[in-house]
Amino acid sequence: MSSSWLAFTIDRDLKTPVFEQICDALRNDIRSGAKPKGTKLPPTRSFAQELGVSRSTVVTAYEQLVAEGYIEGRQGAGYEVSVLDTPEIDPSPAPRGLNSLPPEDPPYGFLSGNPDMRLFPYRAWAKTVARVARRSPEDLLVSQSLQGYPALRTAIADHVREWRGVTAAPEQIFVTAGSIEGLELCLRTLSRAGDPIALENPGYLPMRRQVQAMGMRTVDMALDAQGACLPREDATFAVLTPSHQYPLGGTMSATRRQDFLRWASDTESWIVEDDYDSEFRFSGRPIPAMAGFDRLNRTIYVGSFSKVFSSGLRLGYVIPPLALRDKFAQTLRHFGSKASATPQPPLAEFMQSGEFYRHLRRVRRHYGRRRAFLLERLAQDFSDVGEVVDYQAGMQIVLHLKPDLDDRHVETEAARHGVTVQALSQYYAGTPKGNGLVLGYCGMDETETTDALSILRRVFDAARPKEKGRQSDPF
Amino acid sequence: MSSSWLAFTIDRDLKTPVFEQICDALRNDIRSGAKPKGTKLPPTRSFAQELGVSRSTVVTAYEQLVAEGYIEGRQGAGYEVSVLDTPEIDPSPAPRGLNSLPPEDPPYGFLSGNPDMRLFPYRAWAKTVARVARRSPEDLLVSQSLQGYPALRTAIADHVREWRGVTAAPEQIFVTAGSIEGLELCLRTLSRAGDPIALENPGYLPMRRQVQAMGMRTVDMALDAQGACLPREDATFAVLTPSHQYPLGGTMSATRRQDFLRWASDTESWIVEDDYDSEFRFSGRPIPAMAGFDRLNRTIYVGSFSKVFSSGLRLGYVIPPLALRDKFAQTLRHFGSKASATPQPPLAEFMQSGEFYRHLRRVRRHYGRRRAFLLERLAQDFSDVGEVVDYQAGMQIVLHLKPDLDDRHVETEAARHGVTVQALSQYYAGTPKGNGLVLGYCGMDETETTDALSILRRVFDAARPKEKGRQSDPF
Numbered sequence: 001m002s003s004s005w006l007a008f009t010i011d012r013d014l015k016t017p018v019f020e021q022i023c024d025a026l027r028n029d030i031r032s033g034a035k036p037k038g039t040k041l042p043p044t045r046s047f048a049q050e051l052g053v054s055r056s057t058v059v060t061a062y063e064q065l066v067a068e069g070y071i072e073g074r075q076g077a078g079y080e081v082s083v084l085d086t087p088e089i090d091p092s093p094a095p096r097g098l099n100s101l102p103p104e105d106p107p108y109g110f111l112s113g114n115p116d117m118r119l120f121p122y123r124a125w126a127k128t129v130a131r132v133a134r135r136s137p138e139d140l141l142v143s144q145s146l147q148g149y150p151a152l153r154t155a156i157a158d159h160v161r162e163w164r165g166v167t168a169a170p171e172q173i174f175v176t177a178g179s180i181e182g183l184e185l186c187l188r189t190l191s192r193a194g195d196p197i198a199l200e201n202p203g204y205l206p207m208r209r210q211v212q213a214m215g216m217r218t219v220d221m222a223l224d225a226q227g228a229c230l231p232r233e234d235a236t237f238a239v240l241t242p243s244h245q246y247p248l249g250g251t252m253s254a255t256r257r258q259d260f261l262r263w264a265s266d267t268e269s270w271i272v273e274d275d276y277d278s279e280f281r282f283s284g285r286p287i288p289a290m291a292g293f294d295r296l297n298r299t300i301y302v303g304s305f306s307k308v309f310s311s312g313l314r315l316g317y318v319i320p321p322l323a324l325r326d327k328f329a330q331t332l333r334h335f336g337s338k339a340s341a342t343p344q345p346p347l348a349e350f351m352q353s354g355e356f357y358r359h360l361r362r363v364r365r366h367y368g369r370r371r372a373f374l375l376e377r378l379a380q381d382f383s384d385v386g387e388v389v390d391y392q393a394g395m396q397i398v399l400h401l402k403p404d405l406d407d408r409h410v411e412t413e414a415a416r417h418g419v420t421v422q423a424l425s426q427y428y429a430g431t432p433k434g435n436g437l438v439l440g441y442c443g444m445d446e447t448e449t450t451d452a453l454s455i456l457r458r459v460f461d462a463a464r465p466k467e468k469g470r471q472s473d474p475f
Numbered sequence: 476m477s478s479s480w481l482a483f484t485i486d487r488d489l490k491t492p493v494f495e496q497i498c499d500a501l502r503n504d505i506r507s508g509a510k511p512k513g514t515k516l517p518p519t520r521s522f523a524q525e526l527g528v529s530r531s532t533v534v535t536a537y538e539q540l541v542a543e544g545y546i547e548g549r550q551g552a553g554y555e556v557s558v559l560d561t562p563e564i565d566p567s568p569a570p571r572g573l574n575s576l577p578p579e580d581p582p583y584g585f586l587s588g589n590p591d592m593r594l595f596p597y598r599a600w601a602k603t604v605a606r607v608a609r610r611s612p613e614d615l616l617v618s619q620s621l622q623g624y625p626a627l628r629t630a631i632a633d634h635v636r637e638w639r640g641v642t643a644a645p646e647q648i649f650v651t652a653g654s655i656e657g658l659e660l661c662l663r664t665l666s667r668a669g670d671p672i673a674l675e676n677p678g679y680l681p682m683r684r685q686v687q688a689m690g691m692r693t694v695d696m697a698l699d700a701q702g703a704c705l706p707r708e709d710a711t712f713a714v715l716t717p718s719h720q721y722p723l724g725g726t727m728s729a730t731r732r733q734d735f736l737r738w739a740s741d742t743e744s745w746i747v748e749d750d751y752d753s754e755f756r757f758s759g760r761p762i763p764a765m766a767g768f769d770r771l772n773r774t775i776y777v778g779s780f781s782k783v784f785s786s787g788l789r790l791g792y793v794i795p796p797l798a799l800r801d802k803f804a805q806t807l808r809h810f811g812s813k814a815s816a817t818p819q820p821p822l823a824e825f826m827q828s829g830e831f832y833r834h835l836r837r838v839r840r841h842y843g844r845r846r847a848f849l850l851e852r853l854a855q856d857f858s859d860v861g862e863v864v865d866y867q868a869g870m871q872i873v874l875h876l877k878p879d880l881d882d883r884h885v886e887t888e889a890a891r892h893g894v895t896v897q898a899l900s901q902y903y904a905g906t907p908k909g910n911g912l913v914l915g916y917c918g919m920d921e922t923e924t925t926d927a928l929s930i931l932r933r934v935f936d937a938a939r940p941k942e943k944g945r946q947s948d949p950f
Contacts, residue, residue: 060610060611117613117616120616122616123612126609127608129612130605133602133605137600137604138595140787140818141592142787151541177652178811180810193668193690194690206809206811209810210810214688215668215690215691216690310616313815315815335681335684335685336653336655338813339789340652340787340788340789340790342815342818343815343817
C-alpha cells in the first residue's frame with residue numbers, strides 16, 4: 001500500500017474527531033495536487049491498522065470525502081482520487097461541501113442549550129435503531145398517527161408524569177419537530193394573525209421570531225425576583241419558562257404561577273409552558289411543571305428532546321388540556337406534521353428500555369461537574385468583570401458584566417479569538433437591556449473550559465487596556 | 476400453550492396487515508373480558524408457528540398491544556394481559572390509543588398523492604438503516620450542517636440533474652421537513668407579512684393555508700389551456716406546479732413558462748416551482764423543470780420525497796438560485812431547521828446505491844398500470860356522470876362531473892360507504908368552482924379499485940334516483 005498517504009499521525013487529544021483528522025490530511029494532500037486524479041487510496045482495512053483506528057472510522061472518512069467529491073468509490077476496487085468538478089452554474093470561487101457555510105462551531109463554544117454529543121451512547125442507540133429497523137421497518141417510514149408514534153407518546157406520558165409531575169394520556173400528546181413547531185401548533189390552533197402574544201423579556205429568540213413570523217404582535221413581560229410579570233396589556237397567550245427562566249435562570253414563584261393561572265382564566269387566555277431543560281436540576285427536588293397543577297386547564301405544556309437528548313432528531317411534544325385535543329388534531333390535519341416518523345420508534349424503545357434515563361443521569365452528573373467548575377473559575381478569576389447568580393439548574397449561567405464592559409464587544413472579540421459566547425443584551429427586545437454573557441457549560445469538558453476561559457480572560461484584559469499592570473493587547 | 480387464543484385465522488386476502496389482524500383478534504378477546512388481567516399470552520415463537528406467520532409479525536402485534544396498554548411484557552417471562560387503566564384526568568369515554576383519532580383511512584381511498592407503501596422495499600431499507608447505524612451512528616443524531624446531510628445533498632444534486640434537468644451544487648441545496656417547510660423557507664427569506672403571494676386556483680390546499688398562516692395575502696391565478704395565467708395584480712411570489720398542475724393535471728406550455736420568467740424578472744418577483752410528483756410520467760420524456768432553464772435566476776425549486784418515496788420521512792428540499800443561498804442559510808440560522816437528521820443518511824445511501832431508483836421505477840410501473848385500469852373503467856362505466864382528461868402523468872386524475880351531480884355530496888356519500896374521494900370544488904378559492912372528483916390511483920391495486928368503483932357507482936346511482944331503470948337506493 002502507498003504509505004505516502006500515511007505521513008500524518010492521529011492526535012487523540014485533539015477535539016477534532018479522528019475521522020475528521022483523517023479527512024483533513026487526505027483533503028490537504030488532494031488539494032495540494034500531491035495526489036492527482038486516479039491515485040488509489042489505501043484499502044480501508046490496512047489503512048486502519050496502520051493508523052491504529054477502527055476500520056469503520058476510515059470508512060466514515062472516505063465516505064465523507066466521497067460526499068465532498070474528492071474521491072470516488074469503485075465497486076469492489078477501493079477508492080481513488082476524483083476530479084473536483086466545479087458545477088457549471090457556479091461562477092464564484094466559493095469552496096464546496098461542508099465548509100462552505102460560515103463555520104457554525106468555532107473551537108470553543110459556551111453555546112447555551114447544546115448537549116455534549118461526545119457523551120452520547122452511540123453504540124446503544126445504533127443497536128436500538130438496527131433492532132427496530134429489522135423488527136418493524138414500516139414504522140420508520142409510515143406515520144401510524146398524525147399525533148406521533150403511539151409507543152413514543154406512551155413513553156412521553158410516563159416521562160412527564162415521573163419527571164415533571166404532569167399527568168397526561170398518550171392521546172393528549174402531540175409529537176412535533178421540536179419546541180418551535182410546538183409553539184406554532186398552539187398559536188395556529190388558538191390565535192390568529194395580529195393577536196397579542198406575551199413573551200418574556202429577555203427570552204428565547206427563536207420563539208420570538210416564530211411569533212413575529214406568524215404575523216402576531218409581541219407584548220413584552222418584564223422579569224422580577226418572582227419570575228415573569230403579568231402582561232401589562234391584553235394578550236391571548238403568555239409564553240413562559242417557569243421552571244428555569246431562559247436565559248437568566250431562576251424559577252417562577254408559586255404565587256406568581258397562581259397569578260398567571262388566574263390571569264389566564266379571567267381573561268380566557270392561554271399559557272404556553274416552555275419546559276425546555278428542566279430535567280437538569282443539580283440540587284434539591286425537581287420543580288414540578290406548572291401544567292401539573294393547573295386545575296383550570298389553561299396551560300399547554302411544550303417539551304423538547306433537543307436539549308436533554310439530541311437536537312438532530314428534531315423531536316419535541318405538545319400537551320394541551322384534554323378539552324383542546326380535537327382542535328389541535330384538526331390543526332395537524334390542516335397543515336400536516338413536520339415530525340419525521342424515522343426517529344420516533346427508536347426513541348420510544350430507548351425510553352422504555354431505560355437507556356434514555358441512564359444517559360440522562362450520566363450527562364446530568366457531567367453537566368453538574370462542569371457547572372461547578374465553571375462557577376468556581378468565574379468566582380476566582382473573573383470577579384473583576386462581573387458576577388454570577390447561581391440557580392442550580394439548567395444548561396447555562398449568566399455572567400452579568402460591569403457597565404464599563406460592553407457584552408456585544410466581548411462577544412465579537414471572543415469570536416475573533418475562537419470562543420463563542422452570547423451577549424445577554426441580544427436576548428432583550430427594546431431597552432433597557434441587560435449586559436452580560438450567557439455561558440452554556442454543557443458542551444465543553446473541564447480542560448476545554450479552562451482553555452476557553454484563558455482566551456476569554458485575555459479578551460477582557462484587552463477590553464480594559466488601562467487597568468493597572470495589564471498589557472494593552474494581551475494577544 | 477393456550478390454544479384458546481387461536482380461535483381465529485389469518486386472512487391474507489384482506490387489506491388489513493397480518494399483524495393488525497392478530498392485534499384485532501387479541502384486542503377483542505381482552506376487551507370482551509374473555510381474557511382477564513394476568514392471562515398469559517402464547518409465546519411468540521410457537522404462536523407464530525401455529526398461525527403460519529413470521530415471529531416478528533407476532534412480536535410487532537404484541538408490541539402494538541403493549542403500546543395500547545392491553546398487555547404487558549415481563550422480562551424473560553412473556554406477555555400477559557394488563558389492566559386497562561383509564562387516565563385519571565380523562566373523564567370522557569373516548570377510546571384510548573391508536574383508534575382515538577377519527578379514522579384517517581376508510582377501507583378504500585382514492586387519496587391523491589399517497590404512495591402505496593405496500594410496494595415499499597422494507598427489507599432493503601431496514602438493511603440500509605441498520606448499516607448506517609452501525610457505521611456512523613452519530614450521523615443519525617447530530618446535524619453536521621443546518622442545510623442537511625452532505626451526502627444527501629450530493630444525492631439530491633444528482634437526482635435533480637438526471638431526472639429534472641436542474642443543475643445545482645450540493646451547497647445550494649437545503650434539506651427541509653417537506654415541501655411546506657420549503658415554501659416557508661422561501662417566504663421567510665424573501666417576503667414579509669402582508670405581501671401578496673400568487674397561488675394557482677385550484678391548487679394545493681396546504682400551500683394556501685401556509686401562506687395565509689404566515690399573514691400574507693393570496694392572489695389567485697386562474698388556469699387556462701396553457702397552465703396558470705399571470706397574476707392580475709402585483710405579487711412578490713408566484714407558486715406554480717408547471718410540470719403537472721395540482722390537482723387538474725396538465726403541463727404549463729413553454730410560452731407561458733417564458734411569460735412567467737419574464738414577469739418575475741420585470742417585477743423583481745420570485746417563482747416557487749413546486750415539483751411535487753414529476754418523477755411519475757407515463758409516456759414520452761420527462762418534462763424538464765422550469766428551474767432548469769431559468770437563466771434569470773428567479774426560480775426557486777421545491778422538491779419532496781413524500782410522494783415519490785415516503786411521507787413518513789418528512790423530507791423535502793429547496794434549491795434557490797446560488798445568489799440567494801446565503802440569505803436562505805441566514806433564515807435557517809434564525810429559525811432553525813425542522814428536518815430530522817435521522818432519515819437523511821439512510822436516504823442518501825439508498826439513493827447512491829441505486830435502491831431508490833429501482834423502487835421508483837417499480838412503483839412507476841405499478842402506478843402506470845393502475846392508472847390505465849382506472850381510466851379504462853371510468854370510460855366504460857362512468858361516462859354518464861362525467862369525463863376525464865388524460866395528461867399521462869402524476870398520481871391522480873380528475874373526473875369532471877356533470878352539473879346535476881354535486882361533488883361535495885358525492886364525497887360525503889362515498890365516505891359514508893367507506894370510499895374516500897376528494898371533491899374538486901374544495902381545491903378552489905372563491906367562485907366559480909370546478910365540479911368533479913380528484914381520484915388518486917396509486918394507493919389501491921386493481922382489485923381494490925374495482926371494489927371501490929362498484930361502491931362509487933352505487934353512490935352515483937343513489938344520487939340520481941330518477942334515472943331510468945335504476946333503484947332509488949342501491950345500498
